[in-house]
Amino acid sequence: EVQLLESGGGLVEPGGSLRLSCAASGFTFSTYAMSWVRQAPGKGLEWVSVISGSSIRADYAESVKGRFTISRDNSKNTLFLEMESLRAEDTAVYYCAKDGVVATTRPKFFEYWGHGTLVTVSS
Amino acid sequence: DIQMTQTPSTLSASVGDRVTITCRASQSISSWLAWYQQRPGKAPKLLIYKASTLQTGVPSRFSGSGSGTEFTLTISSLQPDDFATYYCQQYSTDTTFGQGTKVEIK
Numbered sequence: 001e002v003q004l005l006e007s008g009g010g011l012v013e014p015g016g017s018l019r020l021s022c023a024a025s026g027f028t029f030s031t032y033a034m035s036w037v038r039q040a041p042g043k044g045l046e047w048v049s050v051i052s053g054s055s056i057r058a059d060y061a062e063s064v065k066g067r068f069t070i071s072r073d074n075s076k077n078t079l080f081l082e083m084e085s086l087r088a089e090d091t092a093v094y095y096c097a098k099d100g101v102v103a104t105t106r107p108k109f110f111e112y113w114g115h116g117t118l119v120t121v122s123s
Numbered sequence: 124d125i126q127m128t129q130t131p132s133t134l135s136a137s138v139g140d141r142v143t144i145t146c147r148a149s150q151s152i153s154s155w156l157a158w159y160q161q162r163p164g165k166a167p168k169l170l171i172y173k174a175s176t177l178q179t180g181v182p183s184r185f186s187g188s189g190s191g192t193e194f195t196l197t198i199s200s201l202q203p204d205d206f207a208t209y210y211c212q213q214y215s216t217d218t219t220f221g222q223g224t225k226v227e228i229k
Contacts, residue, residue, distance in 0.1 A: 044222045047218045106214075109157035110167070
C-alpha cells in the first residue's frame with residue numbers, strides 16, 4: 001500500500017524558513033517523480049514543485065521560484081521542500097504527491113497524495 | 124501558461140442525478156487531462172487520467188471525455204459519497220489545475 005506522510009508544517013513569521021518532509025512507502029520511490037502541491041485555505045490546488053526520480057531535474061512554479069528548493073533522499077525514501085523568505089500568501093496545506101507515470105522528469109497526473117501539512121505564515 | 128476553466132463553479136444536485144462538469148483549456152492539451160475528487164478536509168483523489176482512463180478502484184459511474192481544449196467529467200448517477208469538489212488538471216505543458224467545481228446537495 002502506497003503511503004505518503006508529510007511533516008514539518010507550522011507557524012512561521014514572514015521572511016522565515018521552514019523545511020517540509022514527506023516519508024514515502026509502498027512503492028519504488030527512486031523511479032517516480034514527486035511533486036509538492038499546495039492549497040490555500042478555502043482555495044483551489046496549486047502545483048508548487050517537482051523533482052525527477054534521480055534528482056536530475058527539478059522545476060518550480062513561478063510563485064516560489066528562487067525561494068523554495070525541492071530535494072529527495074532515495075536512500076531514505078523521503079522528499080523535502082525547503083522554503084525560505086516565506087510570505088503570507090504561502091499559507092496553505094502542502095501535499096506531497098506521487099506521479100502516476102514511471103521515470104518522468106516533468107509533472108504528470110498525481111496518483112497518490114499525502115494527507116498534507118499546514119504551513120501558516122503570520123506575525 | 125495554460126489556463127484551465129471549469130464550469131460551473133457550484134452545482135446543486137440530488138442523489139441519482141446525472142452530473143456533468145466541463146473543463147476548458149486555453150490551448151490544446153491533446154488528452155493530457157486528469158480529474159480529481161476532494162472531500163472536505165481530505166487530500167484529492169485521482170479519478171481519471173488521460174482524459175478518459177478510469178483510475179483503478181474508481182466506480183464506473185465516473186467517466187471522462189474530450190480532447191484538445193474541451194473536456195467533461197460525468198457522474199452517471201450521483202451517490203451520497205460524491206458530494207465533493209472536483210478539479211481538472213492539465214499536464215501537457217507543466218501543470219495547472221482548474222479552479223474547482225463544488226457539487227452540493229440540492
